[in-house]
Amino acid sequence: MNKANIYSNSQLESECKVEDKFAWVYLINLGFYLIPLFVQSKPTWQIAISLITLIPFIYCYFWAYRAPRKEAYKPILAMIAIGIAITPINTGSLSLFTFAGFFIGFNYSLRQAFYCLIGLAAMLALMCSLLDLHYYFLIYGSALIAGVGLFGIAERKRLAAKLAEHRSQQEITQLATMLERERIARDLHDIMGHSLSSISLKAELAQKLVAKKKLEQASAELQELNTIARDSLSQIRQTVSGYKHKGLSSSVTYLCQALRDKGMSVILEGDIPKLNPDVETHLILSLTELCNNIIRHSSASHCDIVFAETKEALSITVTDDASIASLNEGNGLTGIRERLAQFGGTLDYQLNANTHFTLTLPRQGKA
Structure with a gap:
């Protein structure tokens, strides 16, 4: 059970990406859920219900895998509820509880995770008493939940260290x-x-x-x-x-700093792509023109620069919080349109409470 998102704070949410390609791999642990169905020669109806139960559980697994920290309790409680419901039929439900234990350790602080895992163990003890289960259910279940919960905590710390290294590099x-x-x-x-x-x-x-x-x-x-x-x-x-040709990334960093030097707060979002040098040069000049216009003519106090990619195009949106009723296009915006037109790109803008400029380039402009 792995997860490339760590949700200890909002910046971590934006920095870390969900590694979906690994998500399915850890579902192999559900093999332990299936063992009692065949070792104990369960009736067909019990096997069928146990298999059907996996459908909502797997949904909750991916829900927890992608959920931000403040929402993580919902899929975790759903997984626990599914485990409780299926335990009278299949004691392999311990496997389901270990998934919940991992996400508890991963999403919450050591103190919070400790109390939650203790509570989960107490719940196993209560189920063991009410359903007259073997005491091994409690012992093995508590040990597994504690071990996997600690693994979740370790994974969270590993990703926190990775983020700290990334910040140092920045x-x-x-x-x-x-x-x-x-x-x-x-x-x-x-x-x-x-x-x-x-x-x-x-x-x-x-x-x-x-x-x-x-x-x-x-x-x-x-x-x-x-x-x-x-x-x-x-x-x-x-x-x-x-x-x-120092690169689009370096140029964008410089432009962000130039805006900050003028007293604006700046947020840069999205991954800056690698483009072929010709496209990159014209894009740098276009972004420089837009940012210089904000510095010279805008009364903005905040600016967002957002890079977004789809299968068809790359878009870059420059937004500031200045309100402009109308805009007369001068040589600067005309020049941007001409530069982008060489590669099939466009410039669009919207004037309302904020001012939005969007540069769009087809994907063939990429390197």
Whole structure:
């Protein structure tokens, strides 16, 4: 019995994914449920009822497997109820109680799990007394429930440690992003500092020469100024070209930090996909345009960036809490539409209590 969701807090719910491909494997433990049916030569009707009972139990198993912590008690109680109902017919129900024990250990704190498992053992003792069952039912059942419950606790702690490691990796990534930003600022200063100073001096000198009617000398200075500007533009393009392909994930992290630097709270949801470099570059530029518009023109205090994928398309939704009555599309949004159109993508937006921009790309845009 395994579960890749751990629900000790809301962030853990969003970080951990349910490993459905492993869910069926642990149902092999139901083999112990079936053993008494054939070892004790049960009547056909009892065998039939026992087998039918597995249908709602398996449903409750997957319900518990996917349920958030605050809702986990519902499938756990349902499994216990099914186990109680079938025990008079099949004492293999102990197997059903162990599943409940695992989910108790997995979903609740050590203190809560301890009291719940004690309660489950007390329930076995009561059933043993009322149904006149062999005392082995209580001894073996209590031992199995305790052991599997401890396994659930261990699994929860393992996933908590995995999350802590993931958080540490995120912190390292954020630190690397900050260092990258500093490098970009330093590169731009090195590239443009001298060039802008030269442009300023050349422009000032040309202005003075024009004032003194020395047009040929002024023309030469302007020509040099033009050359400096073109060289500077070329250097910037080369530098930015190198930045474009740092990856969509790094660029989104940078944009989130830029929004936070302006005092906004930012939530990033969904998995950032790997795209081919051409699509990725245009998507980075489009997201940068949207985020810069929010920074420059919006009075928002919160922004959500959500990545979602279906079999047909990838969608990215940028939402801020600013209310806009109308929107005049300028060159920025037109440019985004043109970039996305190259790959069959679209840009849509909605204006209401919040402002929603949705970029959609067909899946063939993926790498």
